[in-house]
Amino acid sequence: MSVLDEVIAANEAYAREFGDKGELALPPARHFAILTCMDARLDPAKYAGLSEGDAHVIRNAGGRASDDAIRSLVISYKLLGTSEWFVIHHSDCGMEFFTNEVMADLLDKSLETAALGENGFHDVGAGPGSSEGHNIDWLTIADRNLSVVEDVERIRDHPLVPAGIAIYGYVYDVRTGQLIEVPEATAAGAPV
Amino acid sequence: MSVLDEVIAANEAYAREFGDKGELALPPARHFAILTCMDARLDPAKYAGLSEGDAHVIRNAGGRASDDAIRSLVISYKLLGTSEWFVIHHSDCGMEFFTNEVMADLLDKSLETAALGENGFHDVGAGPGSSEGHNIDWLTIADRNLSVVEDVERIRDHPLVPAGIAIYGYVYDVRTGQLIEVPEATAAGAPV
Numbered sequence: 360m361s362v363l364d365e366v367i368a369a370n371e372a373y374a375r376e377f378g379d380k381g382e383l384a385l386p387p388a389r390h391f392a393i394l395t396c397m398d399a400r401l402d403p404a405k406y407a408g409l410s411e412g413d414a415h416v417i418r419n420a421g422g423r424a425s426d427d428a429i430r431s432l433v434i435s436y437k438l439l440g441t442s443e444w445f446v447i448h449h450s451d452c453g454m455e456f457f458t459n460e461v462m463a464d465l466l467d468k469s470l471e472t473a474a475l476g477e478n479g480f481h482d483v484g485a486g487p488g489s490s491e492g493h494n495i496d497w498l499t500i501a502d503r504n505l506s507v508v509e510d511v512e513r514i515r516d517h518p519l520v521p522a523g524i525a526i527y528g529y530v531y532d533v534r535t536g537q538l539i540e541v542p543e544a545t546a547a548g549a550p551v
Numbered sequence: 552m553s554v555l556d557e558v559i560a561a562n563e564a565y566a567r568e569f570g571d572k573g574e575l576a577l578p579p580a581r582h583f584a585i586l587t588c589m590d591a592r593l594d595p596a597k598y599a600g601l602s603e604g605d606a607h608v609i610r611n612a613g614g615r616a617s618d619d620a621i622r623s624l625v626i627s628y629k630l631l632g633t634s635e636w637f638v639i640h641h642s643d644c645g646m647e648f649f650t651n652e653v654m655a656d657l658l659d660k661s662l663e664t665a666a667l668g669e670n671g672f673h674d675v676g677a678g679p680g681s682s683e684g685h686n687i688d689w690l691t692i693a694d695r696n697l698s699v700v701e702d703v704e705r706i707r708d709h710p711l712v713p714a715g716i717a718i719y720g721y722v723y724d725v726r727t728g729q730l731i732e733v734p735e736a737t738a739a740g741a742p743v
Contacts, residue, residue, distance in 0.1 A: 362583050363635070365600065366599045366600060366637070367730065369599055370598055370600065370730045371729075372600070374727055377727060380592070380728065381726040381727060383725070385667075389557075391554050392589070397607040397608055398607070399580070399601075399607055399608075400572070400575045400577075400603050400604050401603070402596050402601070402603050404596060404597070405565055405603070407562060408558060408561020408562065408564070408565070409591075409594070411591070411592050411594050411597070412592050413591055415589040415591055417610050417611055417612075418608050419619050420622060420623040420627070425619040426618075426687075427619035428611070430617075430687055430689060430690070433687075434646075435612070437654070437657060437658060437664060437665060438645055438648075438654075439645060439664075440664045443554050451577060453630055457630065462630075465629060465630075466711060470629070472628060472629060472630070472631075472632045473629060473630055475630070489711055491711050492711060497622060517683075518683040519658060519662065519681055519684060519687075520662075521662040521663065525555075533573065533575070535566055535569060535573060536566035536572065536573070537562065537563075538558070
């Protein structure tokens with residue numbers, strides 16, 4: 360069965376048991392949002408106890424407070440009433456295993472998938488590549504706790520983020536499933 | 552119980568039943584990624600049948616192919632080997648209910664949450680606001696199917712996206728839980 364067929368079959372099963380979820384309102388019932396990583400091992404609905412309708416979930420590579428994540432968070436509170444936000448990075452994140460320079464060089468060489476060895480990612484594909492990777496900030500992570508602190512501070516300091524929003528900083532441990540607080544981040548995200 | 556306490560309690564329950572999920576590998580086992588909206592009613596793991604470890608999930612306001620979503624998708628295939636991507640917008644999306652101008656004007660007036668009435672969002676808060684909203688493209692949606700087509704085309708045409716990746720375009724119906732294909736989008740996202 361192809362991935363596409365599997366997804367459609369799983370969706371049909373979900374829709375058959377949909378129940379009264381079609382009545383849910385647009386604004387999140389529990390008035391909060393989570394910004395976290397796209398990593399396949401993370402299921403924020405499961406690790407944070409969300410049912411459909413509860414909370415906004417924003418995800419990107421690293422769970423970073425990119426301009427786009429901030430666009431989403433501002434829409435989340437200004438139009439849809441969230442007032443507490445979680446920034447949740449995680450252990451063993453792929454974003455810790457490369458730098459902007461490594462990524463741009465890999466893309467220069469080819470657009471095929473790189474291999475991950477003991478010394479980081481290395482290219483195994485044939486060209487052509489593209490130099491476009493040099494124009495992108497890949498938002499890699501050098502220090503996990505520091506990246507949470509920086510992202511909470513970036514959100515807290517944004518001119519469109521009101522002082523009354525609480526912002527919590529956590530790291531998710533992919534080995535245990537546990538959320539571990541980054542106290543300096545949570546402190547930096549406290550409502551003013 | 553506060554939201555924070557509820558999330559931590561739910562996480563403790565999840566971690567207690569974590570089983571062997573701590574052994575999952577970093578690259579997605581099923582080699583695909585989903586780009587979808589942050590909307591609270593959407594649970595992509597449930598609507599598409601994902602277990603932890605299966606697939607990357609990227610979410611923002613609207614499920615749009617923003618620069619940041621493309622950053623994440625390029626990392627997804629180049630470093631972690633995904634080769635099929637779903638772009639999934641949805642019915643009753645908040646992004647259909649305002650424009651860049653409306654959002655910037657609302658933020659000009661105040662940083663408090665707006666109200667949604669019959670004629671769209673209107674401000675009910677006290678100032679001060681911020682003019683910073685005029686500098687952001689909010690990526691609103693005027694036509695749901697068209698936005699899927701445009702986003703699939705934007706990804707397909709990106710210089711860092713290889714021709715061999717399959718990109719599927721769908722709309723999730725929040726009333727029924729069903730995924731509905733946007734054939735023009737899927738056609739535009741077919742591998743070359």
